[in-house]
Amino acid sequence: MTARIIDGKLIASELRARVAAEVVRVKRENGLTPGLAVVLVGSDPASQVYVRSKHKQTQEAGMASFEHVLPADVAQDDLLALIAKLNRDPAVHGILVQLPLPKSLHTETIINAIDPAKDVDGLHPSNAGRLAGGFAALSPCTPLGCIILTKSVHASLAGLNAIVIGRSNLVGRPLVQLLLNENATVTIAHSRSRDLPKLCARADLVYAAVGKPEMVRGDWIKPGATVIDVGINRLPALEGKTRLVGDVAFAEALAVAGAITPVPGGVGQMTVACLLVNTLRAACAIHGLPAPAV
Numbered sequence: 001m002t003a004r005i006i007d008g009k010l011i012a013s014e015l016r017a018r019v020a021a022e023v024v025r026v027k028r029e030n031g032l033t034p035g036l037a038v039v040l041v042g043s044d045p046a047s048q049v050y051v052r053s054k055h056k057q058t059q060e061a062g063m064a065s066f067e068h069v070l071p072a073d074v075a076q077d078d079l080l081a082l083i084a085k086l087n088r089d090p091a092v093h094g095i096l097v098q099l100p101l102p103k104s105l106h107t108e109t110i111i112n113a114i115d116p117a118k119d120v121d122g123l124h125p126s127n128a129g130r131l132a133g134g135f136a137a138l139s140p141c142t143p144l145g146c147i148i149l150t151k152s153v154h155a156s157l158a159g160l161n162a163i164v165i166g167r168s169n170l171v172g173r174p175l176v177q178l179l180l181n182e183n184a185t186v187t188i189a190h191s192r193s194r195d196l197p198k199l200c201a202r203a204d205l206v207y208a209a210v211g212k213p214e215m216v217r218g219d220w221i222k223p224g225a226t227v228i229d230v231g232i233n234r235l236p237a238l239e240g241k242t243r244l245v246g247d248v249a250f251a252e253a254l255a256v257a258g259a260i261t262p263v264p265g266g267v268g269q270m271t272v273a274c275l276l277v278n279t280l281r282a283a284c285a286i287h288g289l290p291a292p293a294v
């Protein structure tokens with residue numbers, strides 16, 4: 001039996017439609033237009049694609065989109081001055097600095113300068129701490145997307161054994177917290193973990209977020225498990241075409257898992273949709289409105 005393929009593209013488009021409907025409502029009832037500012041430093045081609053997609057989808061959801069593109073050699077103080085301006089701007093409810101930043105900039109200092117109320121990436125220590133403490137917080141978009149995709153398969157995650165492979169601030173760590181909030185039993189694994197295949201073998205939910213092409217093999221997966229692949233790895237061109245693969249050996253895992261996300265068309269699709277959710281939530285919270293129904 002082959003696994004069910006979780007359609008991230010479809011689930012993301014349904015989520016965006018729900019956000020757009022809520023934006024119409026808050027505009028009509030409260031005269032509020034949520035606004036998102038995205039800051040891109042430099043000209044990394046993948047980052048440019050992601051920022052363009054954020055701009056397009058923000059506008060399609062009926063929100064205001066503000067794009068700021070700075071040269072790779074921008075002075076850190078100039079970037080901090082822009083963030084301070086966006087923090088004060090009443091038309092901006094969400095601020096996102098596209099990562100990775102050039103090496104000359106100190107990422108932690110930049111993230112810490114964002115007003116936590118506008119931190120739609122959920123990376124500010126205030127939001128990360130609130131999430132870790134089990135309090136309401138703006139949470140990173142990719143882990144939020146992973147939870148939504150998992151819930152498209154499992155109505156409840158309570159008591160399920162989950163393994164998160166990877167411990168980045170952007171994905172692994174917040175995903176662990178979100179899974180705990182769902183009452184899953186969570187193992188966090190990383191590059192120093194011993195016997196990963198054995199750790200995976202007991203997991204009902206496998207989250208691969210290591211950035212290593214096809215590292216998780218099919219024979220690591222417990223039959224029937226749900227596999228959520230966060231990796232997006234570009235392999236050298238084959239017959240002129242760049243190949244995009246995840247952190248899971250898809251064809252192998254497909255034959256064993258109960259459900260699996262593809263790459264592309266899985267988790268990546270949810271990242272921008274969840275950013276729209278966070279922007280709407282931030283706008284409502286800043287204006288003292290009830291949390292939107294998305």
Ligand SMILES: Nc1nc2c(c(=O)[nH]1)N[C@@H](CN(C=O)c1ccc(C(=O)N[C@@H](CCC(=O)O)C(=O)O)cc1)CN2
Nearest residue numbers: 050097098099100121141142264265266267268269271
């Ligand atoms: N400040 C942030 N920087 C980065 C984040 C983030 O959440 N906040 N995440 C990634 C990049 N990213 C959004 O920024 C992102 C990654 C992937 C996709 C996506 O739609 N992927 C497609 C494949 C697209 C492709 O061909 O590359 C898919 O998986 O189907 C959207 C957004 C790092 N930086």
